[in-house]
Amino acid sequence: MTSTKRFIEESFPVKEVSVESAREKNIRHGHISTLHIWWARRPLASSRATAYAALIPAPANIEEWQKERDFIVELCKWENSNNQQLLERARRKILEANAGVPPKVLDPFGGGGSIPLEALRLGCETYSNDLNPVAVLIQKCTLEYPQKYGQPIPKTQYLAERPWLMREDSRSLTDSGSLFADRSEMVNPLVEDVKYWGNWVLAQAKKEIGRFYPEEPDGSIPVGYIWARTIPCQNPACGAEIPLMRQYWLAKKAKKHVALFPFVENNTVQFKIVGDGPALSGVEGHDEWPAGFTPENGTVARAVATCPVCGSTIADKMTRQLFQEGKAGQRMIAVVTHKPGTSGKKYRVATAQDMAVFTEAEAYLQEKREKLMLAWGMDPVPDELITRPCHDIDRPPMYGMLSWGDLFNARQKLALMTFVEKVRQVREKMLGIGIEDEYSKAIGSYLGLSLDMQTGFNSSLSRWENTSQIIKHVYSRQALPMMWDYAENNSFSGSTGSWLNGFNYYMNSVIHCSTIPFSCSVTNNSATQLTFENDSFDAVFTDPPYYDNIGYANLSDYFYVWLKRSLIITYPELFFTPLTPKNNEIVSDLNRHGGKNNARKFFEEMLKKSFQEIYRILKPNGTAVIVYAHKSTEGWETLINSLLDSGLIMTGAWPLNTEMQTRLLANETAALASSIYIVARKMARQPTGFYTQVKEELNRYLAQKLERLWQEGISGSDFFIAAIGSAIEVFGKYEQVMDYEGNVIRADRLLQDVRKIVTDFAVKQILHNGASTALSTSFAGEISDLTRFYVLWRWEFGAAKAPFDEARKLAQSCSLDLALHWNRPGFIQKEKEFIRILGPPRNANRTA
Ligand SMILES: C[S@@+](CC[C@H](N)C(=O)[O-])C[C@H]1O[C@@H](n2cnc3c(N)ncnc32)[C@H](O)[C@@H]1O
Ligand SMILES: [Zn+2]
Known part of the structure; x- marks a missing residue:
């Protein structure tokens, strides 16, 4: 084995990073999630902490361990995202661990870009990929353009390079108050240019269709x-x-x-x-x-x-x-x-007057639509059909709204179509005055995203939110709703949801991303067929899709159809398909894949293929950190097996609670950690191991490993997960593990044994360390299986009920058959698909 251990394979500040990740969910100002919606974005805190811990060596001694651990906790805080001192230290340490060259890192499932953003921040040579063109565009605007074009320059230079800004009619389109005031300051050229051209788009659109949103006699502006x-x-x-x-x-x-x-x-x-x-x-x-x-x-x-x-x-x-x-x-x-x-x-x-204006807008829509249809060779109002049946998005078609364009009323169609037209024109205009092609592409991309924001706030599925009195974005949930009553937006109002409000808001995230001096390379391929060379990456940090959790392609069609119209000339390679490409999407979609079972199989097969690709492109001693969405342990064994089959060996697993919750009440369901960060290695393997030997090795290995995890403060079901993560390393050293009869042992069998070792360890710790004082005094010495089960249950789930499958696994590790117990008088109760354990502890004594 050539690899040296990484910090993350030994230890990880699980609790602290969980807290920081959960806290980050409340941060909006400057956060990349404000640029464009993408579903289930990962926190920057956990992405940064895991990437760093995977790129530095394991600590040599306890002092170093403590120091590095404290450093990781500081480093991952949102407030330290631009703390140059901390970042410099982190980058230096990473370089040292990688022979002085920046490690080459890939995220094949980049999504909204949080994981690659953190790799970039840490100074890696970063590559990000996604199958979905909408995600790819978001990634370019998060990982590539701000870093390339957003480095601050002196205002005088900015103005000197843009002679057109000096013209009187142009000045009104800049943020003239701040831009021309104190010229000694620095500006972010990308942000200023996007503002300028965004204002140009707005002014052009307003000139043409502003009359359809007339002001009130007292000067009030219609908001919606x-x-x-x-x-x-x-x-x-x-x-x-x-x-x-x-x-x-x-x-x-x-x-x-x-x-x-x-x-x-x-x-x-x-x-x-x-x-x-x-x-x-x-x-x-x-x-x-x-x-x-x-x-x-x-x-x-x-x-x-x-x-x-x-x-x-x-x-x-x-x-x-x-x-x-x-x-x-x-x-x-x-x-x-x-x-x-x-x-x-x-x-x-x-009033009738309001309707009369609307009717005029309708007539103008007809006229303009025909004209643009001829010019563009496609209907400027999206005529692509909404995919159905599809649980997430087929509400509107159930009510006769069959195409994506049907989700908008006539004036909304007119407004969006006009913005599309202006965004297309702005590029020509920029090129016309000599702005470089690549740069004009970047600016145009942000305007395309602004337009997307308009579509979200200005559809007939957008709702009036009466407590904050604003229009809500259509994707407040992860699905398209049916709206009986809706709010039509005035894009020119300046209020929430309007053009100006939208882009001023997200500009802060561009400023945030511009503080990173390195730029990422973004690609648009299937993670099952990457275009990279064999053995070329030092690390892969990624967060693959999880079964039917989110139908990214279906959901994002809402935006795709508009982006296709506004940016097809800019990115012909991204927007040439009628809708987002779906055949290769890794998802379990029962409608697309012909039933539930086939859908599961498809997902698992494709995920395995993507693991094989990760294996292929990783250098021989490369590291992968793969996030597993952890809603239940369902699929966990399949995941372990497909990792093993692809040649990747799990060397660690850290459950992070990125959705923090307070203590569970008796009636609530025990929730599992929201995600597990799995560490895996590409290692040389021995051909065959015999199970008895592997088990001995496992016992030895876990004996020391579990101590460490216990000290790390990991408890409950998270402890099992972390222990399993370590156990696989022993098992995975062999291409196959067999018993003496020649039967191949798969991961599920191993997991049973691991659970047993872990429960033994945990019960000992709980009873002897005084973790539960009431229990430790009442159960000294030998205890029955049922009591072990009880003790562990309280430790793992507290007073909450737990899904049956979780309970079954815990029971199994205590050699109990749950079914024999729940119908009898006792403390185990079955409630539909849940198991509940009755208190108080005295019951356990009596039943046991
Ligand atoms: C869980 S998300 C990643 C989210 C990301 N970590 C973030 O913070 O935004 C999974 C991503 O995988 C993408 N995806 C699905 N199938 C894919 C495939 N075959 N190849 C590449 N990407 C794929 C989806 O479009 C989605 O963006
Ligand atoms: Zn009636």
Whole structure:
């Protein structure tokens, strides 16, 4: 074996890094997650800490261990992301461990880019890849452009290199206050240029379609328009138009209650704005709050609609049918406004005039759409069909919205299409004044992402959030919802969701990424077929997909169809397929792969192929850190086996709780660590090992390893995981392990044995170390299997119930058959797919 141990193979500050990772979830300002949505992003803290610990050698002694451990905890903090002193020390140490050259590191499943960003920050020669073109674009904007083009330069230089900024009409497009004020300062040229060209896009779009968002007579600006979809009442004697609304709240704050109040006039449903609360006293524009009015109850719940005129109901099936048959409509109900210079939002009922403006926008849409269709050779409004059936995104098609463009009303289509047109034009404009091609591509990319942000806030699935009084992004959850009532955005308003607001917000993340002086190389391939040479990487740090957890390709089609229109000329290689490429996506999708079992198999096969690729491109003594999404131990054994089959040997596993939770209550389900960071090595293997010998070796190895883990403060089920991580190393040294009859032993068998060794160790520690004082006094000496089970249960899950499979494995390691126990009077209870252990401890004595 040529490899030398890495820090992460010996030790890792699990608890501290978990805390930092969980804390990071509340940080928005400057965080890369604000640039563009990507699902299940990994925290920077855990990415940074694991990468560093995998690139430095294992500590030589206890002092060094303590010092390095403390350093890792400091290094991974968000606040230290740009602490040059710490970073320099980290980079130096990494270089020393790698013969003075930056290690070459790859993330084949880069996603939103957090793992490669941290490798870059640590000074590695970093490569990032993803199959999904949307992710690739996000990665370029996170890992490549800020580092290449965002290094601060003196303002005087910035201005001198951009003579066009001096023109009077251009100045209004810059952040002129700060740009021309103190010229001795430094600026981030990329950020300033994106702002400038973003303002250019906005100004052009406003010039053309701003008239469709007229200001109020008092100068207030419309922020949004509240719409309700409608269906005709099916009672033949009524036939009224039912506005579908989940509820009527507009503002629901302690000091301000505003709602739409429905009433019937001439057989039609009308609305007025009613208000209440100290913030509204003396404010005009709303009626008194009607006695007993509860805005929570709207006209529709779970697709069952109630007619406010005659009171009859329409069943969910019928509602869907009406939508599918094109019998549904929509009605503008209210307008939300904001007066610049004042605080708060105001509401008024929509008028015929508002609708007249909308109708004009509709007519203009027709005209412009035809024109652009001829010019671009494709419909400027996405006509690609939404993939179905598909649990995450097929709600809209169930209601007759079949294409991605159907998710937008006419004025929304017009706005987005116009922004697309301007983003396409901005590139020509830049090239026209001599901006270098690559650089104009970079600027254009950010404008494409800005446009994506508009699509998220300005669709007919975007909702009015009445507590903070803002429009919510369409992907507040990991799926497309059906919205009965929605909020249309005014991209020109300057409020949340508008063009300016969006890009000013994400610019901070570009500034954050610009502080790193090295740039990443981003590729767009399947992780199962990488284009890199054999034996070429020092490390692979990655976070592969996990079964059906997230349907990245399906979800991201929402953005892909717009990016394709705005950036196809810039990136023909990324946006040439009709929708995001799906055939090679590593996911378990029962619709795509023909049933649940096939889907599982497909996922497992493809994941194994990607491990084989990792094995192939790693240098002989290279290290891999692979994140495993840990929702249950399901799939854990399969994972271990496929790693082994691909030649990668697990040498460590650290469970991190990146979603922190407080102590579990009795009724809650015991949650497992949110992810496991698996360390694996490409090592030379011996052909065959015999199981009895392997077991002896395992006992010896674990005896010292478990001590270390215990000292690390890892407890409960996390302890098992970490122990298993170490155990595989012993097992994996052999290409195959056999018993004396010649039967091949797989990882699941090994895991059973490991659990047994680990439970023995844990029970001893718990009882003799006083970890649980009440128990240690009551169970001295020999204890029964059932008692061992009880002790371990409390240690592992506390008072919470646990999924059956977890309970079964724990029982197995105590030589118990759970099924023999749960039906008998005793302390083990089965509740559907869960097991609960009854207290108090006295019970255990009696039953045992
Ligand atoms: C769990 S995510 C990575 C998230 C990332 N660590 C982050 O922090 O944003 C997995 C990624 O794998 C990508 N993916 C799925 N199948 C792939 C394949 N065959 N090759 C490369 N990437 C693939 C998905 O598009 C997704 O971005
Ligand atoms: Zn009716």
